[in-house]
Amino acid sequence: MSIRHGLLALLERGPRHGYQLRAEFDAATGSTWPLNVGQVYTTLDRLERDGLVVQDGAPDADGRIAYRLTDDGRVEVGAWFRSPVTAKGAPRDELAIKLALAVTTPGVDVLAVVQAQRTGTMRQLQELTRLKARAHDAPDELAWSLVLESLVFRAEAEIRWLDHCEARVVRAASRRPAPAVTGAPARQGSRR
Amino acid sequence: MSAPVLVLSGVTREHRQGETVVRALRGVDLSVSLGELVAVMGPSGSGKSTLLQLAGGLDTPTAGRVRVEGRDLAELSRRQVAAVRRRSVGYVFQDLNLLPSLSALENVALPLELDGVRGGLARRAARAALEEVGLGVLAGRFPDEMSGGQQQRVAIARALVGPRRLLLADEPTGALDSTTGEQVLRVLRARCDAGAAGVLVTHDARHAAWADRVVFLRDGVVVDQSGPGAGAESLLTGDGAR
Numbered sequence: 001m002s003i004r005h006g007l008l009a010l011l012e013r014g015p016r017h018g019y020q021l022r023a024e025f026d027a028a029t030g031s032t033w034p035l036n037v038g039q040v041y042t043t044l045d046r047l048e049r050d051g052l053v054v055q056d057g058a059p060d061a062d063g064r065i066a067y068r069l070t071d072d073g074r075v076e077v078g079a080w081f082r083s084p085v086t087a088k089g090a091p092r093d094e095l096a097i098k099l100a101l102a103v104t105t106p107g108v109d110v111l112a113v114v115q116a117q118r119t120g121t122m123r124q125l126q127e128l129t130r131l132k133a134r135a136h137d138a139p140d141e142l143a144w145s146l147v148l149e150s151l152v153f154r155a156e157a158e159i160r161w162l163d164h165c166e167a168r169v170v171r172a173a174s175r176r177p178a179p180a181v182t183g184a185p186a187r188q189g190s191r192r
Numbered sequence: 193m194s195a196p197v198l199v200l201s202g203v204t205r206e207h208r209q210g211e212t213v214v215r216a217l218r219g220v221d222l223s224v225s226l227g228e229l230v231a232v233m234g235p236s237g238s239g240k241s242t243l244l245q246l247a248g249g250l251d252t253p254t255a256g257r258v259r260v261e262g263r264d265l266a267e268l269s270r271r272q273v274a275a276v277r278r279r280s281v282g283y284v285f286q287d288l289n290l291l292p293s294l295s296a297l298e299n300v301a302l303p304l305e306l307d308g309v310r311g312g313l314a315r316r317a318a319r320a321a322l323e324e325v326g327l328g329v330l331a332g333r334f335p336d337e338m339s340g341g342q343q344q345r346v347a348i349a350r351a352l353v354g355p356r357r358l359l360l361a362d363e364p365t366g367a368l369d370s371t372t373g374e375q376v377l378r379v380l381r382a383r384c385d386a387g388a389a390g391v392l393v394t395h396d397a398r399h400a401a402w403a404d405r406v407v408f409l410r411d412g413v414v415v416d417q418s419g420p421g422a423g424a425e426s427l428l429t430g431d432g433a434r
Contacts, residue, residue, distance in 0.1 A: 125401040159397040
């Protein structure tokens with residue numbers, strides 16, 4: 001996640017200092033990916049260096065400096081919203097790697113690996129759903145509930161993928177030729 | 193937790209198909225209490241629907257016990273089982289079976305009237321059940337004047353009208369789009385929270401996630417369960433999330 005673009009987008013609303021930016025970022029995303037203030041100020045320094053933000057007036061009584069967008073910064077925010085987010089290459093996915101190794105490592109009970117993950121992901125999905133049940137439909141909850149639902153849909157996709165893996169592993173096992181029974185039709189209905 | 197409304201102990205159900213015996217369920221234990229919603233997931237043929245049929249007294253186990261509100265269904269006469277089905281158990285199926293010639297209110301009141309409850313009383317209970325699912329204002333409408341989601345909520349109201357405390361739902365969101373399906377799940381969840389025990393059979397993980405417990409069935413056996421998660425907020429940093 002680019003903190004850069006997150007902060008630029010927040011500055012589109014008007015000048016803000018670092019603490020405000022952090023609070024507004026956390027409010028929109030339900031503190032799902034909390035920022036620390038150090039990260040915020042480091043990023044603001046870089047944005048200033050790149051000419052995308054400038055300091056807005058003198059420090060306030062607490063010594064906090066507000067920043068505002070430059071024209072270049074505004075162009076950058078627009079471009080960010082318009083362009084799709086693309087994952088750069090396939091990020092290393094521990095679960096996919098684990099399953100790939102499980103099906104190729106002798107003696108591993110692949111179905112048990114799948115089920116353990118399914119239970120774990122379902123538990124996660126239940127927790128997310130509990131949070132969602134508490135979120136109201138008020139307008140200020142919209143941003144946060146959309147973030148929550150993105151996590152919900154991802155967990156659901158993982159469970160569907162696990163179901164798919166399981167079906168393929170079972171099918172592959174049933175196709176493996178049993179010794180000395182070549183030509184016999186595959187037994188059906190053993191999965192009931 | 194209160195005494196369980198539904199208890200399956202060591203339940204096995206075999207079907208004879210010619211020479212072979214197919215075991216649809218093998219030694220299943222399951223207990224559901226008031227306030228609890230349990231989801232059952234598994235691939236087709238894993239025994240999900242058989243489990244629901246047994247729980248509702250629509251089928252009898254080959255071995256094991258089914259108790260509904262403390263009564264062992266095997267010890268009851270056929271007539272007593274029918275009475276348990278009418279009075280203690282509500283069913284919601286994908287196929288709604290609402291009667292098209294009756295209004296929402298009349299559809300919901302029907303099971304009570306069939307059970308001998310007087311008309312006025314039955315209609316009052318039906319109205320309360322419809323209000324509970326957020327459809328009080330549509331009580332006079334006929335099924336074909338309502339959306340799929342509204343019809344499904346009428347079916348849930350009908351399943352829970354009167355004193356029934358066990359709710360059995362088989363793919364209740366099957367024909368609905370995802371937003372409407374979620375509304376139905378919210379109603380089911382709220383009804384269980386308000387004092388019912390629910391069993392929900394679904395293939396949809398997002399819907400199963402509304403349950404307190406998810407039971408995974410495979411080849412007629414419970415292979416795993418995901419109980420109440422340890423530390424509900426562990427996923428997101430602290431309860432500051434909300």
